[in-house]
Amino acid sequence: MSDVFYVNPRAEVTDPARWYQPNLSMVRKLEKLIDESGVLDVVSKGDLVAVKTHFGDRGTTKTIRSVFIRSVVEKVREIGGRPFVTETTGLGLTRLRSTAFGRLEIAEENGYTQQTVRAPIIIADGLLGFDFVEVPAKGKYLDKVYVAKAIAECDAVICVTHFKLHMQAGIGGSIKNVGVGCVAKPSKFDIHMSKYPEINEKCTKCDKCIEICPANAIEDYRIVEEKCLKCTGCAEVCEYDAVNLYWTVGREVGERIVECARGVMDINSNFAYLNFLMDITPHCDCHPFSDIPIVPDLGILASKDMVAIDKASVDMYMRAEAIRGALLEKERFWPWTDVDGVLEYASELGLGSLDYRLVEVE
Numbered sequence: 300m301s302d303v304f305y306v307n308p309r310a311e312v313t314d315p316a317r318w319y320q321p322n323l324s325m326v327r328k329l330e331k332l333i334d335e336s337g338v339l340d341v342v343s344k345g346d347l348v349a350v351k352t353h354f355g356d357r358g359t360t361k362t363i364r365s366v367f368i369r370s371v372v373e374k375v376r377e378i379g380g381r382p383f384v385t386e387t388t389g390l391g392l393t394r395l396r397s398t399a400f401g402r403l404e405i406a407e408e409n410g411y412t413q414q415t416v417r418a419p420i421i422i423a424d425g426l427l428g429f430d431f432v433e434v435p436a437k438g439k440y441l442d443k444v445y446v447a448k449a450i451a452e453c454d455a456v457i458c459v460t461h462f463k464l465h466m467q468a469g470i471g472g473s474i475k476n477v478g479v480g481c482v483a484k485p486s487k488f489d490i491h492m493s494k495y496p497e498i499n500e501k502c503t504k505c506d507k508c509i510e511i512c513p514a515n516a517i518e519d520y521r522i523v524e525e526k527c528l529k530c531t532g533c534a535e536v537c538e539y540d541a542v543n544l545y546w547t548v549g550r551e552v553g554e555r556i557v558e559c560a561r562g563v564m565d566i567n568s569n570f571a572y573l574n575f576l577m578d579i580t581p582h583c584d585c586h587p588f589s590d591i592p593i594v595p596d597l598g599i600l601a602s603k604d605m606v607a608i609d610k611a612s613v614d615m616y617m618r619a620e621a622i623r624g625a626l627l628e629k630e631r632f633w634p635w636t637d638v639d640g641v642l643e644y645a646s647e648l649g650l651g652s653l654d655y656r657l658v659e660v661e
């Protein structure tokens with residue numbers, strides 16, 4: 300059984316006339332949660348510490364506020380750690396979020412800069428998303444996980460996660476922040492695709508894919524698997540629908556994420572987790588739009604067990620009353636996803652425990 304610590308966003312306001320109560324700020328409560336949960340004992344003096352979060356996409360407004368990230372950074376510094384705030388590139392080559400350059404541009408637009416978070420912002424898998432360390436895997440689907448190099452090399456990782464729903468993974472919690480957020484581009488490909496892309500008969504030989512391919516992997520209008528870096532850049536630039544991509548769907552996406560998370564743990568398991576159950580929207584932060592939150596804000600959780608913290612988050616979310624008229628008000632999850640099944644698979648792969656004790660920090 301694992302401990303999951305919790306701060307409630309609601310305040311016992313005993314005197315409504317006392318309106319100025321800084322101790323009730325969620326920032327102060329986060330600091331208290333970090334202190335009393337002890338989750339930052341994964342950090343030692345002098346450690347290089349990744350504060351792993353997600354900056355969202357251009358136009359996203361429901362990501363974790365930078366003031367919370369800064370609090371985590373300051374707590375790491377109090378211990379003597381050397382924090383950096385980090386994120387990885389997205390799949391593809393042409394979209395803004397597909398490169399470190401674009402990720403940093405989005406970060407700045409959404410309010411995350413070295414000044415606001417008080418730490419350097421470093422994209423963990425390099426300029427194009429191909430800086431990784433390969434880790435062997437023995438899952439149902441994957442035989443290799445490409446862990447983002449900065450994650451593999453640092454001493455400790457604090458996952459600061461906006462808990463929300465996700466149209467493919469079911470939920471975006473700590474497991475996803477590790478399994479997707481801490482891996483490089485080829486693993487993101489392996490999560491979403493069941494095999495290498497293929498060029499089909501619609502090809503007009505325009506050569507756009509050959510020009511963009513970072514691996515010179517296209518020969519005679521055929522993709523050479525041994526050379527392909529699994530980025531999907533060729534499919535992005537093809538205007539003739541001539542590159543087949545083989546998308547995975549349903550529970551398999553979640554299970555592939557779990558296998559990636561297992562790979563990350565196999566090279567660096569010194570992690571702590573903070574789940575922010577605020578603005579629990581039906582879409583993930585990669586979407587520039589989501590509907591109103593499905594339930595009111597529920598608080599912040601802290602744990603050193605990624606399965607326990609996600610299970611506790613799901614249980615709290617399910618117990619909360621939905622906001623009338625919210626998307627998924629009745630269903631609660633996207634119907635083709637299997638949140639419980641994926642949590643069970645994470646537990647089976649030894650990523651953590653489904654049994655937890657919820658400890659409220661007052």
Ligand code: SF4
Binds near residue numbers: 506520536540542
């Ligand atoms: S971009 Fe499309 S049409 Fe052009 S060469 Fe490549 S596969 Fe063929």
Ligand code: SF4
Binds near residue numbers: 513522
């Ligand atoms: S062939 Fe492979 S490496 Fe080249 S652009 Fe396509 S997916 Fe990327």
